[in-house]
Amino acid sequence: MDIRVQEAAFDLGDEARAFAERQRGMGAVVTFTGIVRDLDGGDLDVMEIEHYPGMTEAAIEKIGQEALSRWNLGDILVIHRYGRLRPDDLIMMVATSARHRVDAFQGAEFLMDFLKSRAPFWKKEVTGQDAAWVAARDEDEDALSRW
Amino acid sequence: MDVLYFAWVRERIGRPKDRIETQAATVRDLVEELRAREERYAAAFEDLSALRVAVDQELSDFDASLAGVREVAFFPPMTGG
Numbered sequence: 419m420d421i422r423v424q425e426a427a428f429d430l431g432d433e434a435r436a437f438a439e440r441q442r443g444m445g446a447v448v449t450f451t452g453i454v455r456d457l458d459g460g461d462l463d464v465m466e467i468e469h470y471p472g473m474t475e476a477a478i479e480k481i482g483q484e485a486l487s488r489w490n491l492g493d494i495l496v497i498h499r500y501g502r503l504r505p506d507d508l509i510m511m512v513a514t515s516a517r518h519r520v521d522a523f524q525g526a527e528f529l530m531d532f533l534k535s536r537a538p539f540w541k542k543e544v545t546g547q548d549a550a551w552v553a554a555r556d557e558d559e560d561a562l563s564r565w
Numbered sequence: 566m567d568v569l570y571f572a573w574v575r576e577r578i579g580r581p582k583d584r585i586e587t588q589a590a591t592v593r594d595l596v597e598e599l600r601a602r603e604e605r606y607a608a609a610f611e612d613l614s615a616l617r618v619a620v621d622q623e624l625s626d627f628d629a630s631l632a633g634v635r636e637v638a639f640f641p642p643m644t645g646g
Contacts, residue, residue, distance in 0.1 A: 452646050468572055470638060473622035498645065510646060530646055536624065538638075539645035540572035551573050554642035 419482045419494045423474050425501040430508060437495050437513045444492040446519040448526045450512045456505040461545045467500040467509065470538035474498075481532040485514070488528065488565075489521040496529065498539065531561045566631070568599070570609070571640035574616065577609040592618050593627045595637060609639075617642055 420437075422428075430451055438447045456462045482494045492515040499509055512529045516522040541552040568583045575581050589595040596613065599606045610616070613627060619638040620629050631637070 470569070470571055470619070470622070470640070473619055473638070476622055477624070534646040535643055537645040538571070538619070538640065538643050540641065541644045542572070551641065552644045554644050559642075 419479070419486070420496070421475055421478045421482065422497045423469060423471075423478070424497065424499060427499070428497050428508065428511070430511060433495065433497065433511060434513060437493070437515070441492055441515045443517065444515040445517050446522040447513060447515045448519070448522040450526050450530055452509040452511070454503045454505050454507045454509055457543065457545065462505050462543055463546060464544040465503045465505075465507075465509075466542040466544060466549075467503060468540045468542070469498075469500045473538050477537045478533065481529060481536060484532075485525045485528050489516065489525040490518070491516050491521055491525045494525070494529065496533070498533070498537070500539065528565055531558070531565065534558045535562065566634060567636045568595070569636065569638040571638065573641055574609050574639050578605055587631070589631055591627070591631060592620065592625065592629050592637060595631060596627065615641060 434449050454465045478496050485491060485494060495513040497511050503509060512526050514522045514525040535554060535558045543550050543552060566585055566587060568585055570578050570581060587595060587598055589598055596610050600610050616639055618625050618627060620634055621636050
């Protein structure tokens with residue numbers, strides 16, 4: 419399991435390729451990428467992402483271990499950025515490998531659902547005049563119950 | 566004990582961290598002590614249903630014991646991903 423919490427940008431292509439190439443005996447790799455979405459009016463200047471150093475890594479590790487125990491996964495990669503990001507910047511990515519695709523897809527979905535509301539990150543949207551913390555959505559909390 | 570604040574809780578209180586001596590037995594008792602400190606603490610802790618708590622970096626709840634605990638953190642529901 420490879421977990422990275424970092425301020426720096428990452429290269430999606432390089433990371434996905436390196437992850438796929440270091441697998442052995444796996445038939446499937448699934449990747450998910452989260453991107454800074456502009457507001458409907460197109461006026462998002464910056465998305466600030468704050469996190470809880472120490473707890474963040476531990477919480478992601480725990481979510482990853484749970485995924486490994488539930489599905490037949492070969493490996494897991496999670497990269498999550500913090501700091502000041504701009505619209506269309508990559509925020510994070512998840513990759514899973516498995517012998518069969520269903521495990522890889524479900525493992526990745528599980529990781530995403532739990533990263534959304536159980537990993538200590540907080541997003542703030544900054545526009546020209548204003549700044550507002552992104553509220554957690556009930557749907558994201560509800561999504562956990564399906565697992 | 567270190568008490569940490571994140572996101573709007575940090576902004577409302579105006580600092581990221583307090584180091585405090587406390588006899589509080591539970592997180593809820595600690596919240597009562599903090600509320601009594603100053604108006605900005607009372608404002609931050611006005612509605613506990615809007616807050617989450619971590620005890621020694623593990624997600625916990627307001628009834629958790631503080632025996633032997635070194636770090637407590639308060640923050641709004643998380644918005645990762």
